[in-house]
Amino acid sequence: MSEIIQRQFEREPAKRVFAAELREATRTIKDSADEKSPSYQLLPTGERCNRILIAGAITEKTRAGEQSITYRARVSDPTGMFYINASSYQPEAMLQMTKIDTDTPSFVVVVGKPNSYTTPDGRVLVSVRVESIQVVDRATRDMWVADTAKATLKRVGVMFGEDVENIPDAKLARETYPQKEEYWKRMVFDALSKMM
């Protein structure tokens, strides 16, 4: 029998997500107890992600640490803010971060891994560990807004569609997060209206 059941490594696609949605994506899911198994953030529109593509204006960049340096920055999209960071463990991403001038505004596209953590006062925040960050022009940012609007509407359509019972992540998101379909459609609408 030539049937080979291979468990190939497949790179995770970068999900498109607006800041206002990522901020709410506080639930972490893991498929097994193994510490090496990947962890995902469950998006409130019903899909898991462990890599995301985001874009916006980079506003502030700070450097922390002496021996192991971490750069943190904020990236604004039409719906809110992403908190991104890159440390010495990601030398390429850190080098790209150091090169970006934040004294004048510019647009960036960021590929990264979302992570959630709990603050001492009990709030859960979602930040993004940068894999790569590039300064881009306005047209690229605008295409990202359109791309992300489209992807978000597609997820919303599935999550509030008839088949939700058969789609575990969408079902889990409906049980986990309080927002309704209108909430996400309005977020997308508002983001797009800022493009016009």
Add this chain to the structure above:
Amino acid sequence: MDANQIQQITDRISLNLTSKGVSPDKNSIFDKLSAYINDFGVVPAEAERKILSDLYRKYQIPEEQKPAPSYNAATEETTVSNLQEGDWVTVEVKIVSLTPPRSPAISQSGIAADGTGAIEFVTFAKSADLPVLEVGKWYRFESAVVDAFRGLLSLKLHSGTKVSEITEERCLVPASSAPLSTIKPGVVPCIRAKFIDEWELPSQNMAQNGLLADEGSRMKFIIWKSSGKEKLNLGSVYTIYYAVASEFNGRISIALDTAVWIEEDGSAMPSVPVREKIQKPAEPLPVTPIHELKAGYATVHAKFIEAWENRSERMLQCGLLGDETDRMKFVIWKDDIADPLELNKVYTIKNAKVDEYNGRLSLSLNRAEIIPEEGDLVLGRTLDTLEGNLVQIAKGSGLIRRCPVEGCGRVLSKQNLCPVHEIQMQYKNDLRIRGILDDGEKANSVLFNRELTEALSGMTLDEAVEVGTSTPLGAEEVQIRLMEKLGGRYLTCKGTWFNDLFIVQEAEFKQFDANEITVLMNQAGEGLGGEL
């Protein structure tokens, strides 16, 4: 945002600074605010915070420090998902299934679960004080031991373990199903998969074995006779709780003996096909363009365009057939009646078998009816389109050196070593990009050749060689510059798939289309009520 609102924020910022004994330039604050808010789409609160913090730094005013975020401390008890080999633990779990003990030393075995995961457990016969556990009840186990055998964790209840039944009503929220591709050895809380292929039983002790599949991958499963479980029905979709996965020779399979499942009919996973035993059609099929062929049987109208060397004694002929849309490998095996094709001649080949191996298709002509045709046909190739964001440029991109030996062209190592022709100092420089074009649903591997790399990046091979020899980072600098030019950009590519690699033949930057925004706004605005 209009000037009035921006003026309000400007006043607020300047008031704040004045209270710290600084008199800032209001016009400059106003201009910066309107650039961030109106030109760069930054939310007003963030623009205000950013500008205020820049000015604090400029005037060396200390910012109020907020405590740094930290991770939550561990809780007193643990949960199943946190168990590690060798731990002595206290857990509160529900007994979800019991299995016949495998040894007289064991009095009970089965699966215990909480909301985070599930684990196999055993109680030892000599620990007679332990209560008899019942399926469906919740228990608190104090001082149980986590043991591991061949990478599978289990929970051992011994004479020192305190077991108490939890009588209050508790609800075990069933885990959501995990994709098959993510399964690791151990108890699998929940999967949802279709039974797509049933295999012959290799052992008398086995009740059933075959393949389960979901949208992403496939996995072997087994049900042993001793479990007394019912068999699965081919083609149905199952949500399976508490199966046990194990690894053998690097492959994972799952046993359903401990599991419980819910059956749905096969329409639930329409994109997962059940393995069909394909029968040769009785009647000749209509002609299918090569580009549209799928595994099975098909009739093609094609020209024999390239003869290849036979790699096997059993092979009569192999080579390429082409038509207006594409080209495909064909094989004719030696048998009593097979005749070879004549190069550059056009044939109609009725009911040829289309085989799939490792994702690639080929035609096997032995049982087909082959009719020579008069005339010629215009060969063509259909390019596939792939759109996405170039999220990564991989190592081995940029300036590379190729082996100069005729017909080789392999990429040399940093020491100019060819894997076949040893050290080659007279290498040929080349430029390429191996990257990931990500469309949000799939991360596609793509390859751009020199012409495309030059056209997209605006850097010629000669310029790249110049950068590679005159900068401290050398070839790495070329890669960094390619990333700066192309990383994070949206591209539209045309090309052909070669296994999992998309070989790009045409590429351009995607253009922003304002109409798309209008269409999406209409879609998003649907059903949102009147106040838009």
